[in-house]
Amino acid sequence: MSPSQPSPEGRAFKAHSLDSKSKVSPSGGDLEGAVAIIIGAGIAGIASAIRLAVKGYEVQVFEANSYPGGKLSEINQQGYRFDAGPSLFTMPQYVDELFDLAGRNPRSEFNYQKLDAICNYFYPDGTVFTAYADEDKLADSIAQSTNTTKASVKHYFANSARIYHITDHVFLQRSLHRLKTYLRWDTVRSILRLSQIDAFRSMHQANQSFFADKRIVQYADRYATYNGSNPYQAPATLNVIPHLEQHFGAYFPDDGMYSITTSLVKLAESLGVKFNYNYPVEEIVLDKLKAKGIKLKDKFVEADIVISNMDVWFTYHKLLKQHPELYPKRILQQERSSSALIFYWGVKKQFEQLGLHNIFFSADYEAEFGAIWKQQTMSADPTVYLNISSKLKPGDAPAGCENWFVMINVPANTGQDWDTLIAAAKKSILAGLSRKLGVCIEQLIETEAILDPRSIESKTSSYQGSLYGTSSNGQLAAFLRHANRSSKIKNLYFCGGSVHPGGGIPLSLLSAKIVSEWVQ
Structure with a gap:
């Protein structure tokens, strides 16, 4: 590697x-x-x-x-190219x-394309839906696949947009540590609206109020992982994140x-x-x-x-x-953010049901985050993120093959027995993906590289391998x-x-x- x-x-x-x-x-x-x-x-x-x-x-x-x-x-290995980090x-x-x-x-220097379909979501009960960039299409996709109304989806994203408009120019665009930030009228207006950013309940509590269907609560909770946090602890202010993806869109560099x-x-x-x-x-x-x-x-x-x-x-x-x-x-x-365990697999097959971004949810999300944050270990049934850049950039894999970036969220490195944990995680991930995709994935892997909290720390000087500080x-x-x-x-x-x-x-x-x- x-x-x-x-x-x-x-x-x-x-x-x-x-x-x-x-x-x-x-x-x-x-x-x-x-x-x-x-x-x-x-x-x-x-x-x-x-x-x-x-x-x-x-x-x-x-x-x-x-x-x-x-x-x-990036990683280049046996004819496969992988984006090693953010995907x-x-x-x-x-x-x-x-x-x-x-x-x-x-x-003239850098080009990218906007994604129509942002991510495919797969649930243990067989439910599948696609998150589209178009909000109406997304609401339809969710409503057709779950017991969720289009109106509740719209309400959820309207709340996300409101939090963004209150916080963007104060919390994101400027320093919180300069007096001049607080002397601006738009900052004063945002401060007067702080009660509307939903800081006093957790993301999970807020998402339960938006959706009755546990599957869509799980979908909404997932956005906490975008900055390495726990939706059962992180403030619902983080529900700003969906707006960044849904309103502004998701893209793929050419x-x-x-x-x-x-x-x-x-x-x-x-x-x-x-x-x-x-x-x-x-x-x-x-x-x-x-x-x-x-x-x-x-x-x-x-x-x-x-x-x-x-x-x-x-x-x-x-x-x-x-x-x-x-x-x-x-x-x-x-407290440090979570880290990641990533397998880079060159796979000798193409899967039509998969897209650029794919999520395979665990059966018990709360137990998964409890393992990461309370027990400081990996869940036996982790949610799996699968990115395949060769879907849009075919040269990233040999003909008829795909480059799989397979990631699960794990705790920061505090001295765990990572070799044992990685072996168990690989076994669990392979079993789960093989069952859901109907084929033995292990037999299709012809090259592998691994990134774990230890190597993330050593390669990027990220303390304990935490991804987000x-x-x-x-x-x-x-x-x-x-x-x-x-x-x-x-x-x-x-x-x-x-x-x-x-x-x-x-x-x-x-x-x-x-x-x-x-x-x-």
């Missing part, structure tokens, strides 16, 4: 010894503008690099891996915006999810950003509570600002380990995420899924936007 390698261009950088007082330009000459260093080439780090380059900064990105993208990477693409306007800022036509990374890296490089791969940062160097640059082994690279795209827990415990007095201890002790299982979770700027260290900023506003591609891109607006 090996992620795609970028070209070696941009790997060279200028550095000097720790005792040098000269400042080095990323271009190798005399410094003409302010220098920004970004730690980590995850999607938020790349977006931050683009935004700062457009503002006139000379930008260098230092990445420990030999490839960019962080979780948004659902929503809010593409945030990617387009980066090209627009640089004065480029997004469609060249696969990893093309989001490659196209943005190409854009950044065209703006003069230098990517340095295979360069793990050892320390953020401070001078009297001011970030002055980074240390690479015995070398020092000076900068005017430093932006960490590394998980905030590792940023402090690895890069600022010399300064434990500066740790935001309460934030770093918060901290969980959103509390009423005040949105207010407790780490800010995008340090309150104690001048010129130190943070972006990515472990800080405000949250995890996933859209929110990670918004974290880069917030950082760029904070940086002068």
